[in-house]
Amino acid sequence: xxxxxxILGSAALLGMVSMAQAEVAVIVNPxxxxxxxxxxxxxxxxxxxxxxxGVDQAGWTPAKEAFYSGVTNKNESQLKSxxxxxxxxxxxxxxxxxxxxxxxVAKVAAEADAxxxxxxxxxxxxxxxxxxxx
Numbered sequence: 641x642x643x644x645x646x647i648l649g650s651a652a653l654l655g656m657v658s659m660a661q662a663e664v665a666v667i668v669n670p671x672x673x674x675x676x677x678x679x680x681x682x683x684x685x686x687x688x689x690x691x692x693x694g695v696d697q698a699g700w701t702p703a704k705e706a707f708y709s710g711v712t713n714k715n716e717s718q719l720k721s722x723x724x725x726x727x728x729x730x731x732x733x734x735x736x737x738x739x740x741x742x743x744x745v746a747k748v749a750a751e752a753d754a755x756x757x758x759x760x761x762x763x764x765x766x767x768x769x770x771x772x773x774x
């Protein structure tokens with residue numbers, strides 16, 4: 641009995657590791673007039689650059705974690721602290737968010753100046769990939 645539990649635990653852990661290793665694609669509308677650099681994207685998602693409408697994912701997903709750690713070098717608690725400070729001082733409001741990858745693709749495809757991020761497996765022809773993160 642203990643052996644089968646150990647194997648199940650290992651399989652579950654392996655699934656979580658492979659999920660965390662999925663590539664994240666930073667996406668824009670195909671008609672976007674601007675192709676921001678990775679540092680521009682960081683500034684958009686930190687509320688410092690208003691040239692495009694950043695769209696965030698609700699909840700802390702593996703894609704969100706990979707995006708923020710790769711682009712802004714912030715983890716979940718650092719990001720929450722950052723936004724709390726901006727909100728408290730009246731210097732900013734968090735970005736609008738969507739429920740999941742499908743909603744992100746739909747929103748970015750529908751708005752010419754929107755930018756977001758999804759698991760690369762969710763990308764389709766309705767959006768353009770700026771770059772991917774491992």
